[in-house]
Amino acid sequence: MSRAEPTGDAAMSGAEPTGGPGVVAQPAAGPAVGAEPAGGPVTVRALVARGRGAELRVERVRLPAPGPGEVRVTIRAAGVCHSDLSMVNGTLAATFPLVLGHEATGVVAEAGAGTRLPIGTPVVLNWAPACRACWWCRHDEPWLCAANTTPTVARGETEDGIPLHLTLGLGALAEAVVVPESAVVPIPAGLPAEQAALLGCAVLTxxxxxxxxxxxxxxxxxxxxxxxxxxxxxxxxxxxxxxxxxxxxxxxxxxxxxxxxxxxxxxxxxxxxxxxxxxxxxxxxxxxxxxxxxxxxxxxxxxxxxxxxxxxxxxxxxxxxxxxxxxxxxxxxxxxxxxxxxxYGSSDPDREVPVLATELADGTLDLRVLVSGTIGLDEAATAFDRLARGEGARWVVTLD
Known part of the structure; x- marks a missing residue:
């Protein structure tokens, strides 16, 4: 899904091959989320593609501290969407090295100046936050917002100092993300994370x-x-x-x-x-x-x-x-x-995600059929292989 277009899944069997990315996990040792002093950059583990068709690896990457209007979100669960696969196989023009993932739920862990969400607020990530000022936003078409036109956004760096890029400005297949507050939507506490994650892309779309x-x-x-x-x-x-x-x-x-x-x-x-x-x-x-x-x-x-x-x-x-x-x-x-x-389902996530989240909380909405299985971050690349083969529905990476 380019930032100008929400991706449905190319989920039929026979989807284009990815060049066979497998998982090569870096050891979990090293700085953990929040290990650095409060207000400073953080080092997190993330699923990274170093190039088109490259083997996917879990690496330690460095994210900046939240600036004004930004928040750091600790990720609880993230779905693997076909748009992520499209970044790796060249269907979308991506810039590398790239942290994959854009469909996720988590908790606000740190907030920059001028933000409104309290620490600890559960949220769903929004890969197309609206500026609320462009022609499309003013004409009630925020899903076509002029601010969302690029599939990758530069932020942070790899452990070896190379500038890092994030899928759809999020890079959610990671222990944490730093994003504009407009890119998160508050949801009720206590939702099953593997289902709540899907509200931000597959379900809303x-x-x-x-x-x-x-x-x-x-x-x-x-x-x-x-x-x-x-x-x-x-x-x-x-x-x-x-x-x-x-x-x-x-x-x-x-x-x-x-x-x-x-x-x-x-x-x-x-x-x-x-x-x-x-x-x-x-x-x-x-x-x-x-x-x-x-x-x-x-x-x-x-x-x-x-x-x-x-x-x-x-x-x-x-x-x-x-x-x-x-x-x-x-x-x-x-x-x-x-x-x-x-x-993006011709939707306004700020209005519609809370409605779906409430339905998920009260049992009106049951998303269990969409979750083929949950895996850890170290196994995340295997979900891309399954996706390329057209297996299952959504594989969800859990980080709790």
Whole structure:
């Protein structure tokens, strides 16, 4: 997910290889978080990519003290999103060395001047904080904020003194982050960390794509292509919206059980019979809404073909710059379909994350189906290998 675009997962099996990053963990010995004097820089352990396709390593990195308007957050849990993989494999133009991760929850541990959140406040990270002053923010489109245009931001340094860059300005696969206070959203205490972490990307992206971008209505039909964390969140959101036909599509039969648990009424393999199978379940029309959660031209075209005349295709997946989509001019006119993208679920995290967090706290929202497993930071690189193979939904790194 570039900072100009929220990433859905390219979660179908057959996702592009990463060059085989494995984990090479540095020993945990050495300065711990907070070992330096209060108000000074801190040394933390983080998952670092030194270059495109490079082996991922857990390294000690140095973060500056929070400046005015900034906070240091001790990370409790962080999800591994396909956007992180896109940084490593070259789909997104990243600057290295790079701390990976942007989907996380934690606790405010230190605050700079002019901040409002008390120490100890539990928060979810927001990878696209709004400036509230640009044209898009003033027109109630903070997800398109002009301040969020680069996939990596320079901050801190490696242990050997090389300037460090952070994925989407966060670098959340680490023991701690130092970020603007606008990049954190307070949440209730006591939430399961492995689920709360997903509110900041997969869940907000999926829920927003259904409710804000596509505005799925009760009784409508939906197809979701690509069943990673975001695709599964779209399925769950479609069920909550009252869609009656919810078709989950993936190339991997192994995703069937996950899809049905998330809310799909049926699972379909992405093969030569897909369009026929979809029309057989929609009285020959095609679905009202198709959500593309892969980020490839081929699956965008597939979503177009699955959608009825006058229906809507919503692209949630983040794709490569040179992967071009071709549609016939007559088909565009005659079909009267709408094709649009959903950037960060067309959402305002400051407003919508607290709502989702409250639902998670009271049991209205259950995200357990999205969590394929939890691992430690030293095993984090293995989650990238699983992601590249299209295995599971979300793997979450826990640091408690």
């Amino acid at each position: 999926g829920v927003g794509a259904v409710g804000n971008t596509a505005r799925v209505a009760p009784g409508e039909s939906v197809a979701v292509i690509g069943l990673g964390g975001v695709g599964l969140a779209v399925l769950a959101a479609a069920r909550r919206a009252g869609a009656t036909t919810i078709l989950a599509v993936d190339v991997a039969e192994a995703k069937r059980e996950l899809a049905l648990a998330a809310g799909a009424t049926d699972f379909l393999l992405s093969d030569d019979r897909l369009s026929k199978e979809v029309r057989a379940r929609t009285e020959g029309r095609g679905v009202d809404h198709a959500f593309e959660c892969v980020g490839r031209a081929a699956t965008i075209r597939a979503a177009w073909r699955l959608t009825r005349r006058g229906g809507a295709v919503t692209v949630v997946g983040m794709g490569a710059k040179d992967d071009m989509v071709s549609l016939g001019a007559l088909d565009i006119f005659h079909s009267a379909r709408t094709l649009r993208s959903s950037v």
